[in-house]
Amino acid sequence: MEMKQLAEKIGAAGVVGAGGAGFPTHKKLAPGIDTVLINAAECEPLLYTDYAILKQHMDMVLSGAQSMAEAMGAKQVVLCIKHHTALRLALEADQPLGGICRTGVLPDVYPMGDEIIMIYQALGRVVPPGQLPSSAGVVVINAETAYNVCNALQGIPVTKKWLTIGGSVEHPLVIRVPVGTNVGALLRKAGVTVPEGYVVLDGGPAMGAIVSPATAIVTKKTKSLLILPETIPAVQAKRANVQRLLKRTSSACCQCMMCTEMCPRHLLGYPLQPHRTLRAAGSGNISHPEDLLSASVCSGCSVCTLMACTQGITPSVVMTEVKMNLGKNRLGYRGTEPTRPAAERDFRLVPSDRFMARIGVARYDRMAEWAGDWETDQPFYTLPLSMHVGKPSVPVVQEGDMVTAGQMLAKAEDGISAALHASIDGRVAKVTSREIEIQREVK
Numbered sequence: 001m002e003m004k005q006l007a008e009k010i011g012a013a014g015v016v017g018a019g020g021a022g023f024p025t026h027k028k029l030a031p032g033i034d035t036v037l038i039n040a041a042e043c044e045p046l047l048y049t050d051y052a053i054l055k056q057h058m059d060m061v062l063s064g065a066q067s068m069a070e071a072m073g074a075k076q077v078v079l080c081i082k083h084h085t086a087l088r089l090a091l092e093a094d095q096p097l098g099g100i101c102r103t104g105v106l107p108d109v110y111p112m113g114d115e116i117i118m119i120y121q122a123l124g125r126v127v128p129p130g131q132l133p134s135s136a137g138v139v140v141i142n143a144e145t146a147y148n149v150c151n152a153l154q155g156i157p158v159t160k161k162w163l164t165i166g167g168s169v170e171h172p173l174v175i176r177v178p179v180g181t182n183v184g185a186l187l188r189k190a191g192v193t194v195p196e197g198y199v200v201l202d203g204g205p206a207m208g209a210i211v212s213p214a215t216a217i218v219t220k221k222t223k224s225l226l227i228l229p230e231t232i233p234a235v236q237a238k239r240a241n242v243q244r245l246l247k248r249t250s251s252a253c254c255q256c257m258m259c260t261e262m263c264p265r266h267l268l269g270y271p272l273q274p275h276r277t278l279r280a281a282g283s284g285n286i287s288h289p290e291d292l293l294s295a296s297v298c299s300g301c302s303v304c305t306l307m308a309c310t311q312g313i314t315p316s317v318v319m320t321e322v323k324m325n326l327g328k329n330r331l332g333y334r335g336t337e338p339t340r341p342a343a344e345r346d347f348r349l350v351p352s353d354r355f356m357a358r359i360g361v362a363r364y365d366r367m368a369e370w371a372g373d374w375e376t377d378q379p380f381y382t383l384p385l386s387m388h389v390g391k392p393s394v395p396v397v398q399e400g401d402m403v404t405a406g407q408m409l410a411k412a413e414d415g416i417s418a419a420l421h422a423s424i425d426g427r428v429a430k431v432t433s434r435e436i437e438i439q440r441e442v443k
């Protein structure tokens with residue numbers, strides 16, 4: 001299929017990065033790509049969503065990725081999985097998977113799902129800092145995204161989301177639910193209670209966000225809902241107050257550089273030096289602007305906070321704050337220096353089991369079983385117009401309209417945007433500039 005035609009089909013189906021990024025997938029199609037990587041690395045601990053999709057629908061995942069590869073003229077598709085997933089799926093390194101697809105087995109290391117790290121590990125290529133993977137001839141898509149692309153080619157839009165329910169629960173599960181499902185209603189259906197002193201995370205323990213079950217919903221990007229105690233380091237780091245932290249930094253940070261020396265992107269040759277960014281942000285000294293600008297290439301992986309710093313400082317929180325402010329002002333790292341991975345990189349990788357132990361989640365790592373399609377009995381489904389990177393979708397329905405699951409509710413705006421579809425049958429109860437609410441049809 002021609003690239004333009006494929007982009008139209010994927011765009012019409014509202015496919016966005018399902019691994020958490022939310023970038024509209026049709027906008028990833030580009031000329032000059034030689035490799036498509038399927039990101040099934042399950043970057044964070046406790047997540048089994050990618051594994052469940054591969055176990056149930058490996059053929060669809062490969063088919064979706066291969067369609068994209070062929071449309072772009074790429075020569076290969078590499079299914080990137082960690083060693084433990086390869087063992088579970090009985091796959092070997094570089095195993096042919098039919099067509100132009102093969103496996104790429106990655107070490108059990110955190111953060112292997114960071115696409116910049118994955119591209120280097122799987123292909124030995126370094127994406128220049130601040131540039132897209134396409135600059136290295138690569139497109140990376142999540143396993144569920146590839147599955148959604150396969151559906152899009154059959155005219156089936158994205159209306160459901162695969163996710164893991166895990167952490168401090170009796171039986172970790174992987175399920176598929178309509179987009180817009182209320183988190184509280186879903187946890188109740190799963191028989192999960194959130195005890196006093198525990199939180200619910202949307203996402204993994206390191207990079208996920210604390211959400212309120214009463215108001216949070218499953219979006220096109222939700223990969224997991226984890227119940228974890230607020231006393232563990234992974235959750236404590238999320239509670240850090242950035243202003244208080246910046247005040248503390250000048251007295252508490254001893255500039256030991258451990259955060260920089262363990263930073264996975266710094267080890268790839270990226271200009272990131274969190275100890276310098278902290279020093280500049282804490283002191284307000286901008287005599288070396290690159291110390292602040294380099295924060296724009298931080299992935300937010302939190303290795304600096306959770307594995308490196310022994311002073312109780314949370315460098316990743318400062319990096320994220322600086323990066324956010326740079327983004328608001330359209331500033332960022334613009335260097336053209338060549339990048340060279342550090343010779344010591346292989347010895348500084350963070351093994352997944354050590355990472356889990358350090359961040360306090362090792363005891364919760366149990367295999368999640370696939371439990372099928374679920375629906376709650378909630379009367380209303382709220383669908384935000386911004387579940388993706390870029391401009392919000394533009395509503396094409398009005399209050400009072402009857403809609404069926406899969407019907408388009410909002411089209412993609414010009415530029416980078418994504419379409420939105422009804423995830424259930426019902427009546428459009430509300431249309432605002434932020435969301436569309438559907439009242440479920442009672443049959």
Ligand code: SF4
Pocket residue numbers: 252253254255256257258259260274275278308309310311313315
């Ligand atoms: S590891 Fe902690 S104490 Fe050391 S330089 Fe980084 S922030 Fe400062």
Ligand code: SF4
Pocket residue numbers: 259262263264265266272274297298299300301302303304305315316319
């Ligand atoms: S969060 Fe910390 S370790 Fe991760 S990329 Fe950013 S600076 Fe490096």
